[in-house]
Every structure is written in structure tokens, then in C-alpha cells.
Amino acid sequence: MAKVLLDPITRIEGHLSIELDVQNGKVVDAKCKGDMFRGFEKILVGRNPVDANQITQRICGVCPISHGLASSKCLDDAFGIKPNKNGRILRNLVLTANYLQSHILHFYHLAALDFVDITALLSYKGRDPKLNNLKDWAKDELEKKKNRADAITAVAPFLPRYEGKDFYIKDHDLNIDAIAGYVKALDIRMKAHKMVALFGGRAPHAIGLVPGGVTQVPTRDKIREYRKLLKEVEEFVNDVYAKHVIAVAKGFPEYFKLGKYSNFLSYGLIDKDEEHKDFMFERGAFYNNKVSALNTRLIREQVKYARYQSASNLHPLEGQTDPNPQKGGAYTWLKAPRYNEQPMEVGPLARVAVAYLSGNEAVKKELDAILAIFNAEVPAAFSVLGRHASRVIEAKLLCQEAYNMLDELEPNGQPRSTYQIPETGEGEGLAEAPRGALGHWIVVKNRVIANYQAVVPTTWYCGPRDDRGIRGPVEDALIGTPIADNNNPIEAARVVRSFDPCIACAVHVMEGDREISKFRVC
Amino acid sequence: MSLSRREFLKIMGGSAAALAFPGVILQGCKKALEKASERTNVIWLQAQSCSGCSVSLLNKLHPDIASVITEHISLNYHQTIMAGTGHVAVNVLEDAVKQNRKDFVLIVEGSIPTKDDLYCTVGEVGGHHVGVREWVEKLGKNALAVVAVGTCATGGGIPGAKIRATGDNPTGAKALEEILPGRTVINVGGCPPHPDWIVGTLLHVLLKGVPALDEQNRPLMYYGKTVHEQCERLKYYKEGIFAKHWGDEGCLYNLGCLGMDTGCDIPTRKFNDGINSCTGSGAGCIGCTENVFPDYGTRGIFKHLNASNTEIKSLHPETQDAIMKLRNGGVING
Numbered sequence: 001m002a003k004v005l006l007d008p009i010t011r012i013e014g015h016l017s018i019e020l021d022v023q024n025g026k027v028v029d030a031k032c033k034g035d036m037f038r039g040f041e042k043i044l045v046g047r048n049p050v051d052a053n054q055i056t057q058r059i060c061g062v063c064p065i066s067h068g069l070a071s072s073k074c075l076d077d078a079f080g081i082k083p084n085k086n087g088r089i090l091r092n093l094v095l096t097a098n099y100l101q102s103h104i105l106h107f108y109h110l111a112a113l114d115f116v117d118i119t120a121l122l123s124y125k126g127r128d129p130k131l132n133n134l135k136d137w138a139k140d141e142l143e144k145k146k147n148r149a150d151a152i153t154a155v156a157p158f159l160p161r162y163e164g165k166d167f168y169i170k171d172h173d174l175n176i177d178a179i180a181g182y183v184k185a186l187d188i189r190m191k192a193h194k195m196v197a198l199f200g201g202r203a204p205h206a207i208g209l210v211p212g213g214v215t216q217v218p219t220r221d222k223i224r225e226y227r228k229l230l231k232e233v234e235e236f237v238n239d240v241y242a243k244h245v246i247a248v249a250k251g252f253p254e255y256f257k258l259g260k261y262s263n264f265l266s267y268g269l270i271d272k273d274e275e276h277k278d279f280m281f282e283r284g285a286f287y288n289n290k291v292s293a294l295n296t297r298l299i300r301e302q303v304k305y306a307r308y309q310s311a312s313n314l315h316p317l318e319g320q321t322d323p324n325p326q327k328g329g330a331y332t333w334l335k336a337p338r339y340n341e342q343p344m345e346v347g348p349l350a351r352v353a354v355a356y357l358s359g360n361e362a363v364k365k366e367l368d369a370i371l372a373i374f375n376a377e378v379p380a381a382f383s384v385l386g387r388h389a390s391r392v393i394e395a396k397l398l399c400q401e402a403y404n405m406l407d408e409l410e411p412n413g414q415p416r417s418t419y420q421i422p423e424t425g426e427g428e429g430l431a432e433a434p435r436g437a438l439g440h441w442i443v444v445k446n447r448v449i450a451n452y453q454a455v456v457p458t459t460w461y462c463g464p465r466d467d468r469g470i471r472g473p474v475e476d477a478l479i480g481t482p483i484a485d486n487n488n489p490i491e492a493a494r495v496v497r498s499f500d501p502c503i504a505c506a507v508h509v510m511e512g513d514r515e516i517s518k519f520r521v522c
Numbered sequence: 523m524s525l526s527r528r529e530f531l532k533i534m535g536g537s538a539a540a541l542a543f544p545g546v547i548l549q550g551c552k553k554a555l556e557k558a559s560e561r562t563n564v565i566w567l568q569a570q571s572c573s574g575c576s577v578s579l580l581n582k583l584h585p586d587i588a589s590v591i592t593e594h595i596s597l598n599y600h601q602t603i604m605a606g607t608g609h610v611a612v613n614v615l616e617d618a619v620k621q622n623r624k625d626f627v628l629i630v631e632g633s634i635p636t637k638d639d640l641y642c643t644v645g646e647v648g649g650h651h652v653g654v655r656e657w658v659e660k661l662g663k664n665a666l667a668v669v670a671v672g673t674c675a676t677g678g679g680i681p682g683a684k685i686r687a688t689g690d691n692p693t694g695a696k697a698l699e700e701i702l703p704g705r706t707v708i709n710v711g712g713c714p715p716h717p718d719w720i721v722g723t724l725l726h727v728l729l730k731g732v733p734a735l736d737e738q739n740r741p742l743m744y745y746g747k748t749v750h751e752q753c754e755r756l757k758y759y760k761e762g763i764f765a766k767h768w769g770d771e772g773c774l775y776n777l778g779c780l781g782m783d784t785g786c787d788i789p790t791r792k793f794n795d796g797i798n799s800c801t802g803s804g805a806g807c808i809g810c811t812e813n814v815f816p817d818y819g820t821r822g823i824f825k826h827l828n829a830s831n832t833e834i835k836s837l838h839p840e841t842q843d844a845i846m847k848l849r850n851g852g853v854i855n856g
Contacts (some may be wrong), residue, residue, distance in 0.1 A: 005608060005609070005646060006607055007608055007609075007612070008601055008607075008608070008612065008644055008645055009607060009644050010604065010605075010606060010607050010611050011604070011605075012574075012602075013602065014571075014572075014573065015568070015644065016566075017608075034639065035640075035644070036643075037570075037642070037692075037693060038570050038692065038693060038695065039681070039692025039693055042685050042692055043680065043683045043685060045685070045687065046685075046686025046687060047686065047823075048823070048824050049842050051649040051823040051824055054808055054816070054823055055680055055683075055816060057574060058572050060573070061571070061577045061714065062572075062573055062577055064572075071796070072809065077548070089793040102834065107578075109580075109603065110602075113605045130588075133592065134588075135733075137592040137593070138849075140776035141561075141596070150596075150618075150622055150626075152561060152613065153596060153599075153614060156597055156598045156601070156614070157591070157600055157603045157604035158605050159605060159606075160605070160610050161606050161607075161610060162606075162607060162610060178834075180767055186580065186586065186587060186588055187586070192795075194794045194795055194797050197686070197793055197797050197798045198797060199805030200798075201793075201799070201802075202788075202793035202794060202798060202799065202802075203793070203794055204577045204578060205713060205714055205802040205810075207805040208768075208769075208803045208804065210768045212667055214769070215802065215805040215829055216767040216769060216803045217769050222809050227732050228549065237728060242829065246682060267537040268721020285607065306642070322537070323692070324640075325640035325641065326640075356595070368829065415768075415804075416767070416769060418767050428567050434766045435731075457745070477695070487609075488610075489608070490607075493607050493608075495759070504571065504572040504573060
């Protein structure tokens, strides 16, 4: 048996590494290690509750909007207010725009280089000036750096990479088309970020998310600009992004059978009312082959294999998180969250699966259409390729829905309700980040934060074994993955990246306040 | 590739930057600009970061990010973008250390933990988890120049914020300049920094040397004026019109805006291709470019929202007056 280490896993957010045991060319065991810790929640205690919104966005620079929204909802709850209608819709529009930039970024700029052969550029014969510039640059890099001390960095950051037989797409035209997609996607995701900034003030780290809604009044010119950018992004999603994901799936159909997982949790995406009851993608948990209603009381976090010396199996709000970098047997900064003792996958596939299995017609139509291309059944979607396809489905449906959101806005109307910070209060805010289910909880005392907790998507799927030794979703999904060459374990990297891990999100927790145990968890 | 003076100024961020350049720097500019074809190596390390600075960098325009990494620099190492994974990636760092290479600029995003190296590691070499501090020290010693990108790297930022009860910090998170005491660290503050500031500063260093810096070692051309003096809402301040709620017309000072204490040009440059700004969007400035963000002593970000009567008494009489007037008018949490 061989130990195979992928440290660091690049092209994800943050510091993650993977340790594999490989036997007879297959993964037989895996450990998923979060390699960074900051201590956010401890820092929040004693501050103005409204600061939480800005501070928690800095948990993650790729999905700050989701943290901003979870935090805003959490403060709404603690302050005893609801967003007004404009506020709710504007939040949804900001979130939608960030989903679009995040999903596009993930496929092209994070995941695609595991499939697309960038060296196809060197034999490019077409006339696209951008591609010719890239080709000239790549040739110049190889030539100039050949005999220099920095030779290893020729054509960086696209080379060096894992090398092996059949690692990358062979079809020259498809490679070129996908590379053109990579370049175009840089521009498109930037435009999606402009959409975030239109109603969020700026991106990343939106400035304008506040309790009650947002700060930006939806003027007619801003609505018009959003619609214009949306149309451009939508065309890219439907005509280019969707096509490339299908093309990759056709080139690597075995990845419908790899990276399998089938426990799913979703908090519900896009609030259709101010009560947070009705969603565009349904809320629920799927395990033991059925969808059940969400009950956040069933969440526990376990730390036997995490670098914390505090007690295990506590609800996050009762949680004690006392770091011990040198704890024996521990191998990660991520805890192991469990829902009714089950490890759960969260994220695009979880949302699509819960929606599909809850009878969501729009989602069913999209997923069935993709499965039909491959003559496959629903369980095939619970895989590496299913995760990529789920992002496309979300991007398409969110684009469609965004037009309705814009139509529902009251132009020039108030973008938020008003609030007072109460002497005391408690709040829960549930949101869906591009990477999955995200919850924030707050206790306010003397008008300042007495406790703050966040349970984030990547902790759910990149967490370690739990106290019973049951692997986390990514660890489990890696089992059985064939590794052709232990020095170039690209297959494992593809499985891990399909989850779109965000480690900055996953490791942020710090000591809890004992008094939090009185907290209401609904 | 060679750039004209005009093109250089455009890269630096347009006419506002032109005004910030003393004439003497511009003389002979063209000659220096020819160095641009050399594509200087850049190693970009992420420490305790959220990757927000990197995501902001992707929003670069004129030149766009693809041009930056193919024409102006050679991005040797950047974990979020690079194709290489695992040892293929970390070999790039090891190789630079082993060969004692001195042909690169080091950029660091994120704060650096000092209580234990395991609080942030990059790669495993010979069974040893390599702390990001170790990489920073080894690479920082040899780098042509060292640039801290984002407020975590320039001042500790949020990972470096104080625990209110103890005044301590969970991981001993430090700014880059505290890890490399012997070196001039150029600080590009901001949470996140505008992409023009990141690329403009870097290219200035590569082409013209270290730009004129302020007392926090930030380039004066971007941080030399306060948000307040360039604010879209300055006229309201002068007329004494103050917003009562988020998004209202009026100066945002009493909602907690830190524009008077914060150096940066966002009200004129604006974020995301000029589409909006912190003050323009009705939210106000949170002081994110300053190395004291987000603590500001014990003030925090949105102080005025719930300032006590005692605290209000410690403020400037004019400020007190404005707040009391607003309170009487029913300001948020008044």
C-alpha cells in the first residue's frame, strides 16, 4: 500500500491537503486536512452586532455574499425585524449574481485544467487574436526560460501540472474551444461581479448588506444595467458553459461513477417570501433514501480527529472550540458536522438533488435533459460530473428567475426595513452559499455580541472522520478512485475539486460561550 | 513590449494617478518601461487569507488579468489559479529556495500566524508540514521586492483583530512587515484592495522602483487622500444633511462611516469597473484600507449606531451635535 499526498490542493479556495492510501491502483482510504485556522467567532464577541455582517464576509472572499446574507438574516432575527420586499429581492439579486460568478469561476478557472489540455495552444492555427497572443506567449516562455534558473516556471501558472497518458482531452478543437471559454469566462465572471456591486456596493466583500435589506436604492438605471449584464451572462451560461460541461462529461464519462455520495442537505435557495418559508430550490435533508424536513436541532459537531481539545458532539451553539495544534491523532482544523448522526454533502448537487426529489419541476426538467444525453438514471448524477452539471442547472435557472426578480422590484423604493439594536436578542440565519448550506447564529447582550457561531458548507463535506470513525463526504467519495500513477494522482484531484471546497470558510470557529446553551435552535 | 508614458499611466490607474506622480518620476519613464517585456517572476503566497484579494485581482481591467499574467509578469505560484497540484505546485517554491533564486517579487496575501506554524501550512516537505511563515522568511530574504496585498497582510486585518475580553489574538496573526523586519514591505491595504492598486503598485515597483509611500508604507498615489475629501456625498456634509437610515440621501457619518479616517480613492475610482462605491451605494466607508481595521482601538466598524451617551460625549462637539439632532429625529437605534 502506498501513501499518496496531495499537499496543497490548488485551484480551490484556501489551504487543503489530501492523504490517500492507494492499493492495487485504487484509493482504499483518504484523509482530508484543513491546513489553516484564524479564530473568527472569538474575535466577534464584544463587538457591535452590525459589525458581524462585514466581519463574517471576510470568512471567505469567494462567497462573502452568502456570509453577508446569513449574517443579515441572523441579525434580522435577533433584532425582531423582517426585510421589506425590496430588501428581500435585492438580497436575492446580489446572491444570484455571486452564484453566477462563483460557478463560472469554479468550472473554468478552478476545475477545467484537470480536463483541458492547455498545451493545445502551441499548435493553434486559427485567427483569434487573443488565442494567438496566448500561443506566442507560451512559446516565448518555453524558449526564454529553457536554460534559466526559473525553467520550472515556464508557462506559469498553467504549467507545470500533473502529466500522464490520457490525462487531458485529445480533441484539439475542443481544447482550443475550452481555452477560449476560459478566457471569455474571465470577462463574464467579472461582469457577474459587476452585477453584485450594482446592488451590493462592491464585490467581493459587499459593503451594502445590512439588517433589513441592502443600502443601495434600486434606481431605474441600476435595474436596467443589471438586466443588460444578466443577459450577457445568461447567453454565456446557456451557449458556452453548458456546452463545455457536457463536452467534458462526454470525454470523461467514468466520472459519473466516481466521487459518489448520496446524503444531501439544503437550507433552501432564493427566498420567495419574507418569512423564509418558500424557496426556489427546496429546503430539506435527503438520507436513508427519503427527503425529510430540515431540523437544525439535529446538527452536531464532532472533534475526535480535529485539532481541538474541547468536548465533542455538541450542537454548534453549545460548542467549545479550544484549539490544540499538537493534539495526538488529529489531522485537520475542520470539525466533523453531523446531521442526525449522518455525514451530509451540501452544495449544488445537494440543492439539485433535494429539489429534484421534492418534485421541483424546473429542476427535474433540466436534470432529466442532461441525464438523457448520457442515457443515465438519477443516481448517476450523485457523482463528480453530477456536481458540475448541477452548477450549470443552477446557473441557468437563476438567470431565468433573475428577470422575474427585477420585474418584482419597486424602482426607487426603500431597499430595506429599519431596526434598532435591542438590549438582548438571539438570532438564526440560514443561507445557501454556492458551496452549500450555511448557518449563522448570534446572541446579543448589552447591545453587543455575546456569542456568534457559523456552520459552513465546506466543514460539512471536507470534515474528518467523526467520533465513530465514519469518514466525511469527500474522504468517503474518494474511496475506490483509480489512481494510475501515484506521482500524478489527477483522478483524486478531480474528485476533490468537484466539491468546490472553500477552506477559509470551513475553518473559522473558536471557543464558544457556555451560556450559548440556552440558545433557541429551530 | 514597450509602453508609452500614457499607457503606463493608464495601467497605474488613469488621470488620478498621473496627478499623484511627481514630474521627476515621469522623466525617462519610457526607458524603464521597456523592462516590461521581461515578465518578472512573481510568487504570490496565501497565508491566513480568505482569497478575497485574489478574487478582486481577477476583476482587473485595462489591462485585464490575462494580459497582466502574460505580458507584464510571470505568475510562478498562486494557489488559487495554478494548474499544478500537490508536489508539482510546491516544487516551484522549493526550487526557488534551493536555488537561492533572487529573480522574483514576493506577494503575500493574508496574515501570518506566529503562535504555532500549524495554524497555516503550505505543502509537506519530507514529512514536515511547512508553515507559511517559513516560506515567507525563506523567500522574503531573497525577493527583489516584497509586497503585502490586503489588510490582513498589511496590518493583521481580521485574523489579527483583538479578542475584546483579553486583548489577545487567537493565532498571533501578524502583518508581513513584522515577519520580515529588515525589509521594506510595500503595503497595498484594502479588504479587498481595488485591483488597480494591486497591479498598479506591482508594475510601478517592477518598472520604476518603489513608489512614494505614506506612513503606513502604502503608495501615496492611491492612499494619499481620505475618502471623505473625495466623497460623492461631501456636498451633503457641507450642507449639514445627514442620512438617518442606510441608503438615505445625506452624509453617512452618523451611520458609522469612517471616510474621514481612511485613505483611498474609491469614491473617484469606484469598484467593479466603476459601477459603484462604498459611499455611493449608501453604506459608507468601513475603513478597510487602514492597518488598524477592523479594531480601530476599541471602536470597531459601526461605532455610532449604538454609541452610549458617555461615548458620545467623547466625540467632537460638532459630531455630538449632529448625532443628537439625528437621534431626536429618530435615527436608527437612537
